[in-house]
Amino acid sequence: MSDEKIELLKKKLLSSIQARQSLERSYEKQFTSLTAFIGKLTNTCKGLDVELDNRLGKLRTHLNKNTNISKLEPLITELSKLLNQQSNKNAQQLQQAQVALLGAAKTLQKFKGLPNEFRRSLRGVIQQIEQPDNSYIHLIPVLTQLVNLYQEFATLEIKELEATPASTDDTAALEPLRQKASAELINILSHIAFSGENADKVDKIRHTLSSHVSAACLVESCVEVIRLVVGSITEERQSAQSFLFSLNDALSSVHSAVSTSISGSQSINESKQKLNAQLKDNLTGMSDEVNKATTLDGLKKQINLRIADIIDALNQKESLESQEHQLLIGSLSEMESRLKELEVEAEEYKKKLSEQRFKSLQDMLTKLPNRASLDERMELEYRRWMRYSHDLCVVVADIDHFKKINDKFGHSVGDRVLQIVAATLQKGLRETDYIARYGGEEFVLIFPESKLKEIDIKLNHLREAVNKIPFKFKNADLKVTISMGATQFKAIDQPQSAFDRADQALYKAKASGRNKVILTR
Numbered sequence: 001m002s003d004e005k006i007e008l009l010k011k012k013l014l015s016s017i018q019a020r021q022s023l024e025r026s027y028e029k030q031f032t033s034l035t036a037f038i039g040k041l042t043n044t045c046k047g048l049d050v051e052l053d054n055r056l057g058k059l060r061t062h063l064n065k066n067t068n069i070s071k072l073e074p075l076i077t078e079l080s081k082l083l084n085q086q087s088n089k090n091a092q093q094l095q096q097a098q099v100a101l102l103g104a105a106k107t108l109q110k111f112k113g114l115p116n117e118f119r120r121s122l123r124g125v126i127q128q129i130e131q132p133d134n135s136y137i138h139l140i141p142v143l144t145q146l147v148n149l150y151q152e153f154a155t156l157e158i159k160e161l162e163a164t165p166a167s168t169d170d171t172a173a174l175e176p177l178r179q180k181a182s183a184e185l186i187n188i189l190s191h192i193a194f195s196g197e198n199a200d201k202v203d204k205i206r207h208t209l210s211s212h213v214s215a216a217c218l219v220e221s222c223v224e225v226i227r228l229v230v231g232s233i234t235e236e237r238q239s240a241q242s243f244l245f246s247l248n249d250a251l252s253s254v255h256s257a258v259s260t261s262i263s264g265s266q267s268i269n270e271s272k273q274k275l276n277a278q279l280k281d282n283l284t285g286m287s288d289e290v291n292k293a294t295t296l297d298g299l300k301k302q303i304n305l306r307i308a309d310i311i312d313a314l315n316q317k318e319s320l321e322s323q324e325h326q327l328l329i330g331s332l333s334e335m336e337s338r339l340k341e342l343e344v345e346a347e348e349y350k351k352k353l354s355e356q357r358f359k360s361l362q363d364m365l366t367k368l369p370n371r372a373s374l375d376e377r378m379e380l381e382y383r384r385w386m387r388y389s390h391d392l393c394v395v396v397a398d399i400d401h402f403k404k405i406n407d408k409f410g411h412s413v414g415d416r417v418l419q420i421v422a423a424t425l426q427k428g429l430r431e432t433d434y435i436a437r438y439g440g441e442e443f444v445l446i447f448p449e450s451k452l453k454e455i456d457i458k459l460n461h462l463r464e465a466v467n468k469i470p471f472k473f474k475n476a477d478l479k480v481t482i483s484m485g486a487t488q489f490k491a492i493d494q495p496q497s498a499f500d501r502a503d504q505a506l507y508k509a510k511a512s513g514r515n516k517v518i519l520t521r
């Protein structure tokens with residue numbers, strides 16, 4: 001072989017080695033980015049399954065160490081098996097999620113009175129959930145939309161909504177409604193005053209409602225309350241009716257006494273007029289006889305006869321006048337006694353009305369003023385504050401973890417705790433301060449002519465007084481604490497805004513550990 005040929009062959013060999021090296025470099029680069037990519041891909045599966053995580057971790061380590069692929073084959077086989085299982089599991093869970101989301105969306109759809117736009121969005125969500133080729137990725141935005149719709153639903157005016165009869169699946173979805181209705185019914189009951197047997201019945205209903213009640217029990221309680229209210233209204237109407245009957249009776253007897261006296265006076269008047277005419281006749285006759293008289297004896301006789309007639313007429317007149325007087329006295333005393341009876345009845349009725357008004361403003365359990373009274377008082381203090389610009393503070397107080405007391409010791413103990421705490425708070429106030437039971441285990445206090453920093457010490461005394469109450473139930477000591485939020489009325493305030501600010505402060509007191517007083521400006 002000539003030198004020339006050998007040189008050519010060398011060149012070809014060199015270029016093919018270079019080509020091979022460049023190919024190998026390119027493969028190596030591709031392999032590195034492929035293993036990095038597989039590494040990243042395996043990371044996305046992290047957390048699905050422990051077994052899978054372990055194997056994928058192993059694979060990543062091998063790939064980082066550039067282990068020969070052929071050695072990884074058994075690991076890759078295991079992994080594909082696990083990935084297969086995982087994919088079946090995912091499909092199953094996806095289906096369950098679809099069913100659950102569909103159930104939740106359809107529960108919402110069953111409410112009547114939903115706004116049109118809300119209903120349209122809900123329909124869109126249902127269509128998306130029902131897509132046959134859904135994946136987790138598709139479901140996530142749908143889930144977000146559904147959660148947003150539930151949030152919007154929670155802010156809708158519940159009373160406008162009317163749920164169709166709930167199936168057992170819907171019970172959980174209706175729970176917030178049930179709770180709200182129970183609380184509202186308890187609140188309504190604290191605004192109405194019942195007496196006697198009805199008050200006991202109302203107390204029982206309140207008790208039932210303050211524990212967890214089923215929807216059926218809630219409906220039953222509502223019906224019972226309506227029955228009691230109707231009963232009370234009927235009772236009230238009957239009582240007012242009987243008073244009106246008495247008033248009517250009294251007026252008719254006064255009327256008949258007056259008519260008897262008028263008709264009696266009329267007939268007496270007629271008789272008196274006759275007697276007057278008789279007197280006039282006698283006097284005229286006397287004057288005629290004086291003129292015509294010829295002898296004194298004859299005149300004397302005639303005049304005596306006339307005088308006897310006149311005396312007789314005057315006697316009759318006097319007796320008539322005394323009859324008239326008696327008649328008048330009789331009817332006046334009759335009227336007086338009827339009016340006296342009426343006065344007694346009116347007094348009793350007035351007393352009953354004022355007792356009822358007092359009861360309607362009092363909380364039955366704690367005997368503190370109730371929410372209706374609070375509304376009145378707050379309005380009054382607000383108007384005074386506007387007029388005189390005196391300082392005015394409002395406080396919202398709430399017993400801590402009261403539910404636990406009910407749960408652990410029962411509702412009667414819970415009631416007793418409420419009564420004792422209420423009395424303790426009331427005892428620590430000035431006469432001009434005010435406290436009402438706002439509802440449940442919550443109280444509202446009003447401090448007229450007080451600055452926020454002035455009531456701070458007082459509120460902390462009250463808080464400590466509650467903390468020191470030596471409760472003992474079922475041989476166990478019970479510590480009860482109370483949290484309070486307080487604020488002072490500011491120039492821009494309405495009663496509601498001041499109340500809300502105090503309520504926010506109460507929320508902070510609860511969030512920062514309870515048994516605290518938080519003041520807010």
Ligand SMILES: Nc1nc2c(ncn2[C@@H]2O[C@H](COP(=O)(O)OP(=O)(O)OP(=O)(O)O)[C@@H](O)[C@H]2O)c(=O)[nH]1
Pocket residue numbers: 206209210211365398399400401402403404406410411412413414415418439440441510514
């Ligand atoms: N015994 C009794 N319990 C009542 C009455 N009114 C409301 N409740 C109960 O008071 C409890 C209030 O509980 P929550 O609102 O959860 O408050 P809490 O347990 O005090 O918790 P925090 O306020 O957060 O400290 C509920 O269990 C009601 O049923 C009532 O007149 N008597």
